[in-house]
Amino acid sequence: MAILLTGGTGKTSVRIARLLQDAKIPFVLASRRGEAAAPSGMPAVKFDWLDSSTFATPFQHEFPGDEGVSAIYLVAPEAADPASPMIAFVDYAVKEHGVNRFVLMAGSSAEPGGRLLGQVWQHLNDIGVEYCVLRPTWFMENFSEGIHCATVRDEGKIYTACGDGKISFVSASDIAAVAFRPLTDEKPHNTDYRVLGPELLTHDEIAAKLSSHLGREITHVNLIGEQRIQRLMRVGLPKHYAKFITSLEVSAGNGDENKMNDAVERVTGRPPRTFDALAQQCKAVWE
Ligand SMILES: NC(=O)c1ccc[n+]([C@@H]2O[C@H](COP(=O)([O-])OP(=O)(O)OC[C@H]3O[C@@H](n4cnc5c(N)ncnc54)[C@H](OP(=O)(O)O)[C@@H]3O)[C@@H](O)[C@H]2O)c1
Structure with missing residues (x-):
């Protein structure tokens, strides 16, 4: 098992990376700035959603034990149309590297088939991969x-x-703790969580x-x-x-x-x- 974290210098991915480090699960952070902006000691590569020539880079990373990428955490770029490059990358990861699990960071109002990241959510449903969508407030x-x-x-x-x-x-720490589970649990979650x-x-x-x-x-x-x-x-x-x-x-x-709910405690076992x-x-x- 190895996890690819896009949005690799961002608030949630760095926190997921710490949880993976503690659990001794290999991972790589991916973002435009790559290693230059990642926390020291964490593996990171340059990756740009808006430049498909970088899509292969995270898969060239050598994980300990020769592990391949088993799940990808998807954090959108700040672009007018984030869904198109994200869908292209998901298809690339599935077809070229056999990845079958994705955890999508979406917003409060996302819904399958809806605008922006709703399109990515719908695509994950359509192609039948294991998935989880996070809808934090x-x-x-x-x-x-x-x-x-x-x-x-x-x-x-x-x-x-x-x-x-x-x-x-x-807190981004609680969002990361929720994300950790569908990224690493043996059983896929195949659902969305409204993280409050x-x-x-x-x-x-x-x-x-x-x-x-x-x-x-x-x-x-x-x-x-x-x-x-x-x-x-x-x-x-x-x-x-x-x-x-x-x-x-x-x-x-x-x-x-x-709105209030108990999603954090339900998924992580501790209150937010x-x-x-x-x-x-x-x-x-x-x-
Ligand atoms: N903040 C909130 O209250 C809130 C609430 C609900 C949902 N969200 C969603 O959460 C997501 C942000 O997550 P976050 O807070 O963990 O991240 P973040 O701290 O906003 O960081 C964004 C990350 O994306 C990377 N990035 C930006 N453009 C990129 C590109 N073109 N290619 C590759 N990487 C790119 C940045 O790294 P580089 O600069 O190195 O590329 C950075 O690592 C957004 O989709 C947002 O809508 C946020």
Whole structure:
């Protein structure tokens, strides 16, 4: 058994890699920057979803014990049409390398046959491979490593178009722990998991928690849609992605993320991590 993790320098893949390391299961991380951006000591290769000449690279990696790739974790590129290259790569991996198991990182609203990653999900169903689709809600690490990190640190502000929508923020560590199971269990899961955190919080409540952990005032600034799109574009997001993020935030403001479940505990055997635990552990990144 050997696992190929695309999105190899990203929040969830690096955490899955740590779990694989602990379990002594061979893996390779794959992303455009490859080894240059992977955690030191972790095997990594250069791979670009948008350049099919790189598709062979992860399979040229020499795994201990001469293992072949048994399962692939699929993290989409930030592209207007991520499904086409992902489907092409899945077909390549199945036909040329006999891979028969895929775990797809999708979003809250993904559904088979739907837009964007829904097309990849549908394709996995159509070709009859073993699969699992993860549909996590919003990551807690958006505050510590992602989109909100710099503004919390530099301005004491969180900008969104979410209003007072409640979200069961989930940790990338819990998403990784869920992903680990369908990647490595002998029995395929062949299902999707809506991966949710332990409590429903608004962004005002997140700001209050950060204020209390950091001992300084952090506030949530609610923007209307167009203001939010402009702000995201000013920090470098392409227009299609700025619009996409804003539409997700507006949907969350309308209550679309106001849901709870026990998926993390059901799949991993332990409850999901709280936002307070993450804020306490990550304090230094906002100082
Ligand atoms: N953040 C959230 O709240 C949230 C919620 C639900 C779902 N999601 C989904 O989660 C996924 C992101 O997962 P993540 O947070 O683990 O990753 P991440 O931290 O966003 O990192 C993205 C990864 O993709 C790689 N990448 C980007 N473009 C690429 C390309 N053209 N070819 C190859 N690799 C490429 C990047 O590495 P290089 O730069 O080295 O290529 C990086 O390793 C997205 O599909 C997102 O929609 C996120």
